[in-house]
Amino acid sequence: MMPPARWFEYPVVVHPHQTDYAGIVWHGTYVAWMEEARIECLKSVGYGFAELIESGCDLQVVELTLRYHLPLRLGAAAVVKTFMAPVHGVRYDWHYQICDLATPRLCVTGTATLVPVERDRGKIMRRVPSIVQTCLERIVDEFYAAAQ
Amino acid sequence: MMPPARWFEYPVVVHPHQTDYAGIVWHGTYVAWMEEARIECLKSVGYGFAELIESGCDLQVVELTLRYHLPLRLGAAAVVKTFMAPVHGVRYDWHYQICDLATPRLCVTGTATLVPVERDRGKIMRRVPSIVQTCLERIVDEFYAAAQ
Amino acid sequence: MMPPARWFEYPVVVHPHQTDYAGIVWHGTYVAWMEEARIECLKSVGYGFAELIESGCDLQVVELTLRYHLPLRLGAAAVVKTFMAPVHGVRYDWHYQICDLATPRLCVTGTATLVPVERDRGKIMRRVPSIVQTCLERIVDEFYAAAQ
Amino acid sequence: MMPPARWFEYPVVVHPHQTDYAGIVWHGTYVAWMEEARIECLKSVGYGFAELIESGCDLQVVELTLRYHLPLRLGAAAVVKTFMAPVHGVRYDWHYQICDLATPRLCVTGTATLVPVERDRGKIMRRVPSIVQTCLERIVDEFYAAAQ
Numbered sequence: 001m002m003p004p005a006r007w008f009e010y011p012v013v014v015h016p017h018q019t020d021y022a023g024i025v026w027h028g029t030y031v032a033w034m035e036e037a038r039i040e041c042l043k044s045v046g047y048g049f050a051e052l053i054e055s056g057c058d059l060q061v062v063e064l065t066l067r068y069h070l071p072l073r074l075g076a077a078a079v080v081k082t083f084m085a086p087v088h089g090v091r092y093d094w095h096y097q098i099c100d101l102a103t104p105r106l107c108v109t110g111t112a113t114l115v116p117v118e119r120d121r122g123k124i125m126r127r128v129p130s131i132v133q134t135c136l137e138r139i140v141d142e143f144y145a146a147a148q
Numbered sequence: 149m150m151p152p153a154r155w156f157e158y159p160v161v162v163h164p165h166q167t168d169y170a171g172i173v174w175h176g177t178y179v180a181w182m183e184e185a186r187i188e189c190l191k192s193v194g195y196g197f198a199e200l201i202e203s204g205c206d207l208q209v210v211e212l213t214l215r216y217h218l219p220l221r222l223g224a225a226a227v228v229k230t231f232m233a234p235v236h237g238v239r240y241d242w243h244y245q246i247c248d249l250a251t252p253r254l255c256v257t258g259t260a261t262l263v264p265v266e267r268d269r270g271k272i273m274r275r276v277p278s279i280v281q282t283c284l285e286r287i288v289d290e291f292y293a294a295a296q
Numbered sequence: 297m298m299p300p301a302r303w304f305e306y307p308v309v310v311h312p313h314q315t316d317y318a319g320i321v322w323h324g325t326y327v328a329w330m331e332e333a334r335i336e337c338l339k340s341v342g343y344g345f346a347e348l349i350e351s352g353c354d355l356q357v358v359e360l361t362l363r364y365h366l367p368l369r370l371g372a373a374a375v376v377k378t379f380m381a382p383v384h385g386v387r388y389d390w391h392y393q394i395c396d397l398a399t400p401r402l403c404v405t406g407t408a409t410l411v412p413v414e415r416d417r418g419k420i421m422r423r424v425p426s427i428v429q430t431c432l433e434r435i436v437d438e439f440y441a442a443a444q
Numbered sequence: 445m446m447p448p449a450r451w452f453e454y455p456v457v458v459h460p461h462q463t464d465y466a467g468i469v470w471h472g473t474y475v476a477w478m479e480e481a482r483i484e485c486l487k488s489v490g491y492g493f494a495e496l497i498e499s500g501c502d503l504q505v506v507e508l509t510l511r512y513h514l515p516l517r518l519g520a521a522a523v524v525k526t527f528m529a530p531v532h533g534v535r536y537d538w539h540y541q542i543c544d545l546a547t548p549r550l551c552v553t554g555t556a557t558l559v560p561v562e563r564d565r566g567k568i569m570r571r572v573p574s575i576v577q578t579c580l581e582r583i584v585d586e587f588y589a590a591a592q
Binding site for chain 3 (some may be wrong): 035
Binding site (some may be wrong): 169170175176179180183206208209210211212213214215216219220269270 | 304317318323324327328331333354356357358359360361362363367415418
């Protein structure tokens with residue numbers, strides 16, 4: 001994977017509903033944060049997720065990996081860093097690093113792979129609507145332009 | 149409110165993702181359990197929720213109240229007891245009691261009021277599709293028949 | 297209830313994990329947003345929730361009411377407005393209004409009542425630690441000072 | 445990985461709060477189901493999760509992978525199948541298959557790796573308390589005994 005020139009940064013704060021009996025963030029909470037960061041990243045280049053899927057093309061997660069290095073505690077401020085790798089075929093690979101802002105140490109790393117799916121029939125799309133295509137190109141430009 | 153002849157009972161067990169930093173069930177978790185109990189109750193009289201809403205009529209929550217009397221801890225087995233009161237107009241009132249099976253003590257009481265909504269336009273329906281009508285009548289029969 | 301001089305405002309955006317099959321925010325999601333707004337409000341007057349509960353006093357929800365007026369859709373930007381009413385005894389009443397920023401219309405109203413609980417024994421505290429006492433006084437001052 | 449003689453089976457039903465705008469199970473929901481299946485599996489060999497962690501040893505997820513093959517829709521009945529692989533060192537690998545009972549087709553595959561952690565200090569334990577040790581041995585026996 002080619003490293004990007006920069007990462008998109010999405011700040012989060014640990015609230016009680018995201019913790020579990022151990023006093024730390026429940027491990028599934030990070031999946032929601034990864035989704036939020038991805039969608040705010042699309043918005044940062046001008047595309048609302050709701051507008052994108054109105055084109056008839058949904059972007060669905062087909063693969064997810066997470067590695068937990070350090071826990072985040074109640075009240076912690078953290079940042080979810082992400083970028084989308086250059087597209088090959090119809091798989092969009094997003095990479096993640098979640099860091100505790102206080103320490104600052106890497107708490108979680110992860111990836112999410114999405115594919116474009118026809119909303120009506122649930123089939124993977126080989127050719128996506130132009131709004132989705134343009135959005136994905138801008139995302140990759142955003143992260144790699146400065147590196148070229 | 150007329151008391152029913154019996155309550156529908158839906159068993160639950162407290163898993164880690166439902167607890168918070170205090171080692172007890174996070175207070176919002178009960179809303180999900182109340183929904184699950186309601187839907188399993190509909191199923192118990194022969195109606196799948198997905199089939200009901202295919203009629204074009206969604207059943208949406210418009211009011212929710214919860215009172216927390218005692219906490220439930222990690223691993224606790226509890227029962228969500230519910231019934232639907234006789235219908236007046238287009239408001240369906242569901243009543244809840246959530247009890248810890250070990251003690252057995254009342255932990256949470258609550259109500260959820262639902263209304264029938266046109267799925268396409270989001271408007272409250274004055275007349276509901278016959279499948280919904282029949283389902284609601286059976287639910288009330290179920291809880292009050294023996295009492296009559 | 298005496299109206300406050302102002303409300304604390306906590307912005308939220310509707311992400312996919314907060315929606316349900318109907319394409320709108322799942323009704324339990326608002327409970328999490330109400331908690332987040334409450335905790336960010338405490339932070340705005342100088343008190344981190346994690347620091348507060350380190351005093352041995354937890355603030356637990358004992359009552360919750362929500363009324364749903366209008367749905368929020370995927371991608372919507374909304375604001376959770378809240379204030380805490382002047383304290384009588386050991387019940388802290390928080391009031392809520394959740395508004396769609398685009399329309400701008402009132403979508404949800406609610407209340408949450410909290411009580412101070414000894415973390416070790418789970419008993420309601422008649423006298424709270426001074427950090428909690430000072431925090432609650434500041435919160436009330438914050439909302440009512442300008443009105444006096 | 446050595447295949448087990450059998451899998452533990454944990455039934456689930458798709459409720460509204462587990463779906464998203466696309467009418468299918470939100471991808472993070474499976475993480476909760478995997479946790480529930482794991483804990484019910486421990487219970488099936490005689491160990492309550494709450495009792496295990498009272499020994500001072502928490503079992504924390506350090507790695508998670510999921511592959512999404514087919515979506516599950518509102519109302520679907522599914523089964524979460526799981527087993528724990530023979531232990532090497534201090535990593536406990538759980539394998540998952542989630543199947544739609546109606547079709548019956550494989551919807552999601554996944555793995556979760558857990559490690560024993562000292563509850564007080566958050567450090568990985570090289571030697572676990574005897575209750576945890578015995579539990580883990582019974583789990584492996586359970587899945588592999590018949591295969592030997």
